[in-house]
Amino acid sequence: EAGVTQFPSHSVIEKGQTVTLRCDPISGHDNLYWYRRVMGKEIKFLLHFVKESKQDESGMPNNRFLAERTGGTYSTLKVQPAELEDSGVYFCASSQLSRDRVGNTEAFFGQGTRLTVV
Amino acid sequence: AQSVTQPDIHITVSEGASLELRCNYSYGATPYLFWYVQSPGQGLQLLLKYFSGDTLVQGIKGFEAEFKRSQSSFNLRKPSVHWSDAAEYFCAVGAWDSSYKLIFGSGTRLLVRP
Numbered sequence: 317e318a319g320v321t322q323f324p325s326h327s328v329i330e331k332g333q334t335v336t337l338r339c340d341p342i343s344g345h346d347n348l349y350w351y352r353r354v355m356g357k358e359i360k361f362l363l364h365f366v367k368e369s370k371q372d373e374s375g376m377p378n379n380r381f382l383a384e385r386t387g388g389t390y391s392t393l394k395v396q397p398a399e400l401e402d403s404g405v406y407f408c409a410s411s412q413l414s415r416d417r418v419g420n421t422e423a424f425f426g427q428g429t430r431l432t433v434v
Numbered sequence: 435a436q437s438v439t440q441p442d443i444h445i446t447v448s449e450g451a452s453l454e455l456r457c458n459y460s461y462g463a464t465p466y467l468f469w470y471v472q473s474p475g476q477g478l479q480l481l482l483k484y485f486s487g488d489t490l491v492q493g494i495k496g497f498e499a500e501f502k503r504s505q506s507s508f509n510l511r512k513p514s515v516h517w518s519d520a521a522e523y524f525c526a527v528g529a530w531d532s533s534y535k536l537i538f539g540s541g542t543r544l545l546v547r548p
Contacts, residue, residue: 320477349535358438359478359524359538372533407478409536423536425470425478 318342320426322408328432334396337429341390341410348391349411349423350383354404362406365391366413377402398433405430436461436529440539447515448547455510455542457499457525466528467508468536469499473521481523484508495519520546 321340329335341348350362362381363373367388376383380399385391395402409423439458447453459465466485470478482493489501499510508525522543526536 351536351538356540358540359526359536361535361537364533364535366533372531372535374532375535409478414534422480422483424480427475427477 320408320410320424322406322426322429324429325427326430326432328434329398331400331433332397334394335398335431337393337395337406337408337431339391339393339408339410339426341408342424344412345410345424346388346413347411347421347423348385349409350391350393351407351409352404353407353428354401359407362393395431398431400433403431403433436527436537438525438527438537438539440523440525440542442542443540444543444545446545446547449517450514453510453512453515453519453544455523455525455544457508457510457539458506459508459525459527460506461527461529463530465508467499467501468526468528469493469497469508469510470524470526470538471495471521472524472541478524481510515544515546517546517548520544 323338348365351359353359361375364371365385382394405428407428409425411421411423414421437460468483469481481497482491484491484501522541524541525539
């Protein structure tokens with residue numbers, strides 16, 4: 317079974333440019349999460365999709381970030397225009413829906429996309 | 435507010451020595467606790483998790499962790515470290531607010547001396 321796949325693995329762009337990150341979750345996983353780790357700091361939640369719907373986007377830094385999950389399959393995270401502080405590693409994770417509110421289904425993470433804005 | 439603290443940024447141990455990585459959390463309800471590992475070039479891999487029951491949890495690769503409610507801790511241990519254990523380790527708590535999500539600590543980088 318394929319794991320969570322993220323593209324690209326690395327991206328170097330100039331300030332002001334646009335970058336789109338992609339995440340392919342594990343097939344059948346309705347939950348899809350985006351997290352970000354800025355250099356040396358903790359991994360922080362960005363947003364959560366359940367199927368194609370945004371369940372929680374409270375962690376999105378500002379309106380330069382746009383996440384989509386058309387058809388409830390893969391997801392994209394676009395940064396437009398990119399700023400220097402957007403540099404970091406962007407992780408995607410997916411999990412199955414839990415039947416109760418426990419949320420105790422394991423989240424599987426991709427290898428991350430390292431974004432460098434220069 | 436929920437938070438996770440990993441007080442050690444770097445730890446260096448000799449191969450074959452024992453290991454303990456510290457994790458303290460702040461969460462109002464019964465926590466769901468996790469340890470993840472990120473090896474170079476790899477994604478985050480789940481080592482172990484605690485939801486309820488026995489407070490000593492066994493994980494993959496010979497790791498274990500003990501949940502101590504009185505200390506708000508969930509320290510990760512391994513009796514004998516292998517060179518392949520060199521990686522970055524993240525403690526996390528599963529938290530509910532707008533939705534269920536993981537709150538991570540800042541990570542501990544483990545270096546293994548031959």
